[in-house]
Amino acid sequence: MTSLVHADEAGFFGAHGGRFLPPHLEAPIAEVAAAYAEARNDPEFAAQYEALLTDYVGRPSPLFLAERLTAHFGGARIYLKREDLNHTGAHKINHCLGEALLAKRMGKKKLLAETGAGQHGVALATAAALLGLECEIHMGAIDVEKQHPNVVRMELLGATIVSVTDGGQCLKDAVDSAFGKFASDWEDTFFAIGSVVGPDPYPTIVRDFQAIVGREARKQILAKEGRLPDALIACVGGGSNALGLFTAFLEDESVKMFGVEPSGRNLDVVGQHAATMTLGSPGMLHGMKTMLLQDADGAPNPVHSIASGLDYPGVGPQHAHLKDVGRVEYVAASDDETLEAFQLLCRTEGIIPALESAHALVHAAKLAPGMGEDGVIVVNLSGRGDKDIDYVADKIRGMQA
Incomplete structure (x- = not known):
């Protein structure tokens, strides 16, 4: 195997x-x-x-129970792995x-x-x-x-x-x-x-260098809950923050894992999304075989996401394998859903997330209500949103105009 x-x-x-x-x-x-x-x-x-x-980045990063976000959605307790608090913000x-x-x-x-x-x-x-x-x-x-x-x-x-x-x-x-x-x-x-x-x-x-995220999260959730989480959620572009969280739990069959990619503006239009796992097919990109959004000749399609870190037409090959074997479920979040989740975390927890990370919050909102109050979710908050605030402000003003 x-x-x-x-x-x-x-x-x-x-x-x-x-x-x-x-x-x-x-x-x-x-x-x-x-x-x-x-x-x-x-x-x-x-x-x-x-x-x-330890001494430069400031690890371990906290695992934070988002109580007001949890109450807003109802259902499972939502923990945030605070990678946004690392030195440099992600x-x-x-x-x-x-x-x-x-x-x-x-x-x-x-x-x-x-x-x-x-x-x-x-x-x-x-x-x-x-x-x-x-x-x-x-x-x-x-x-x-x-x-x-x-x-x-x-x-x-x-x-x-x-x-x-x-x-x-x-x-x-x-x-x-x-x-x-x-x-x-x-x-x-x-x-x-x-x-x-x-x-x-x-x-x-x-x-390997990102796997510290999951090793820490595993110890932290066991200390806080006395058990492993029911679900892990992370955004996926290339997929480093997701594998950082997932790797320590891959052999724990009880832990479900969700990778969230961008459905952008429109899944039905080429160039308006970056949903590689949803709509891609096996191809070649940047020296690897992987899932790829591509045209009939195998050339990468144009892509779009509200989050610049996710607008990539391929994905890490380990993610493609994890989809093939059914270990991780890959879902998509739209630009509008992501913008809403971004604002919600700001207002409920006083945390400004990166737009990339806000994609993961979209799926937490969908998953938590159906899990019941005994459920436990860990979301990788992969970065902070300082870089995004001007862009988000412009988007919000445009929507209100």
């Missing part, structure tokens, strides 16, 4: 994953794979990473510190990455500043405008921002651009992919 947690020797989770690269990228990615295989078994590397999580710092430490171990001088909402870019720029590395972030031109506060943060931290004007000018195009730069300049550069996507070993690397 294929493992729910581990890729096979070729980097596949079931039928998904692998390493499919042009010849000029085979050597640099193989170098990363060899370095990580060595580092993950080095107690000194693990100790350095864990010390930074779960992304967990893997960025790990990747930066790996780059330093490899003797690299520069970190290179893509970003959508900007949280990965901010976290990587932070890690680069901390460890004395250069940093270059590729970001779609639409997202540069939409997520301006994070652009300013990255620049203040010393990163160089490359605004990508090709294609749809969003996350997929930023990944393409960053891969292109890496191919031409890799000897002193570490490509720090921002989610559980890309060629092997990146889905495993990012997942």
